[in-house]
Amino acid sequence: MQLIDNLTVVTMDQQRRILADAAIVIDQDRIVAVESAGELREQYPDAERIDAAGMVAIPGLIDTHAHADQSLLRGLGDQMHWIPFIDDIIVPYLAERDPADGVLANALSIMEMIRSGTTCFVSPNVDPRDDYESLTDTIGQLGIRAILGRFTMPQEGPDSSETAISVVSSAAEVMQRWDGTQGGLVTMWYGLDVPRRSGDTDHPEFYKAVADEARASGHGIVYHFCSEIEDSDYIDDHYGIRPAEWSRDNHALGPNVLLINGCWVTPLEIKILADTGTHLAHSPVANMKMATGILPVTEVLEGGVNVSLGTDGALNNNTFDMFAEMKTACLLQNATQKNAAALTAQTALEMATINGARAIGREDDLGSLVAGKLADIVLIDVRRPNTYPVHDVLSNLVFATNSTNVHSVFIGGRRVLENGRVVGMDESALLARAQERAEIVRSKLGFVTSNTWQTK
Template sequence: MGQLAERRDYIMEQADTIINTRWLVPVEPSGAVLDHHALIIRAGRIAQILPQTEAKQRYQAPCIRELGNHVLIPGLVNAHTHAAMALLRGLADDLPLLSWLKEHIWPAEQIHVSAEFVQQGSELAVAEMLLGGITCFNDMYFFPEATARIAAQAGMRAVVGMIVIDLPSVYAASADEYLSRGLALHDTLRNHPLVTTALAPHAPYTVSERNLERIRILADELDVPVHIHLHETAHEIAQSIERHGVRPLARLDAIGLLSPSLIAVHMTQLEAIEMDRLAETGTHIVHCPESNLKLASGFAPVPALLERGINVALGTDGAASNNDLDMFGEMRMAALLAKGVAGDATALPAHHALHMATLAGAQALGLADRIGSLVPGKYADLVAIDLGCLSSAPVYNPISQLVYAVDRSQVSDVWVAGREAVTNGRLTSLDPTAILSQCQYWHDKIQA
């Protein structure tokens, strides 16, 4: 027996991939940094995280990656996008929100949006996001079937919106048709490993109370999130008071939509009593600092929200109003803006900005048991960032470098469920040359 036990000590455990990295930031616990650790991947999930010396003694794998000057983090979660609008990037800049929408974006969409437009726009957005370390995005746009198909083909995680709006479009003629098509998509994706759904009413000013009530009932029946633009501008608030006698948040509260299932995007116009109510109901918020600044919509009171224990995630919004899908830029802007608005240099420290871009997004989407942090048992959605370049040297605190110094061009490798979607800065399942050719086609068509 003693000889058998001694022999078992030398049997190596089998893994699919071993990643040895200089720094590892698990996000849970917040602010933790592990030096010279290995992450073990087996069957698409994180099997274990342990010191490299111990990993070499215990594990063997057909794929071993040595990342000597890199930091390994969870995949970034872009909690609010309109992916296909990447094809409208730069079309109408330097305009206020309503002029931008009514005079430029909506007319262009009426002419050009189709299943083909959404498919090729989503392909552009997915390629950009993967190269920038985003492994999951939450989308709201027409023809979500096309966006879902592109995300699945690229091996990227996505939550696609069952969009609802009272206005007719090329996608649907009525709210009934929007919901019917959305529910069919939900059934198609019911068991998909990467792509799930959310109900996505555009906003309280474009969706009637009757339809918002239907959405609340469906969200409860299907157990899916509700993704909505809310309290984005002062004009939205004034319009709601004029038409309904109350602010938009109060309208949603009366319907019963404020809950842990609600993902409220923007939220730049908030009063203290409203923030208290958001905390009581467990509502999630998505902060889009760059888009809000560019459209002069206002500032989400992030420090005050966090003080109340409200979960605040980060999103880029669409590339038509940002104008990029860069979560490193959003982290930096969120941290700096919070400090400037609060007049407090300690507001929103770097580790919390990273939390907003990872685990907070996963929590908002109902995926925190699967992604958002590097914890054994979760899917191996990972990003490796090279800190061994001039612009991020020297490294005293890797988390601070990630938020205040790193550029998304430093992303070297990206894994989704253990499968490498970006290797040494190159996409593994998408063709950049073909995507650029498609972009030129749509540029010429839209400009004409």
């Protein structure tokens, strides 16, 4: 047993209690108590005591949109619209990538996530050609929770129920091989694509087969949705309906479905998402950087849709920092609604924790610090110039904290970050390897940066 002592705990429980002079007791991978420090010290005298004086504990942050395999390309996707971004960067990178580089990119991303308080992430569109053995080993070694949305595409040729079922069954076999591995840290989902532009395949039987299989096996589904004005207009023009109607008609909505972006949703679509229990991951930094659009977050939340947060990643964010994401989510809504209280720190923290847990179907286990849940805990050292003094801990967490305040991270009771250092990882060696391989990849694919100044 471990007793983390002398804390302020932002529980994110149903009453949203904030406990001063509190402690958290962990037994193996679960939280057994979150109460006043004095009481718990008496009740658990034999627990290993971790003094966390001056720290604030929050639930592990859940990044519901994180392309963890792209970090070797950080800095190469600036100033790009989504079509050249996909066609000129993502597609050639995936086609040419050495699977080991995909694993290395994930390791780099995960190291950054842990250092910035993220304990669980959803990686959409994980390439089927990746080395799943090494990838899942890396996830286990670093100790983070990962939801891998294995990219699954419709079959070539005509749409038929038999072919679709056969394609989805073979994907399901691979998914079952890796689902739940690394002591339950790895979860496999379907990463889909829906029609976004002329020439994209739209096989209704395929989407139905995925939906049936996912429902039967308990897998989730994740895909990019209504992100750009062009893809939203494409569905409108080509099918005469809105993207959410297309997704609903093609069995691609539901409580096990997480949509990404949704910048151009209409009131009709908000209602469809709410009625079907579909979740939406908001990525304000990437949306702003790529000039994608602006999700009307408060309208979507008021419409009854669960909205979580995601960074998108190293190419179009260009970090995996969920603290920056929370702050930016507030700033974007405030600026566009001309209302300084449009999106509050409270709501942003909910989106990054409990809403994220709900979005991945893990609300019973994750997203708040309460007895019985998994011990995914982040200790924030607020005794720093950027977070002092503390009048309002929530304000400091959302508007002032950054990754340098993250002192320790526990995932399932295991300490994966201690005093700002990732446990069990030679960070310098990993950074050196990432730089070396990133330069090889850049030169092989002929990628250039957008910098026009000379480097001498």
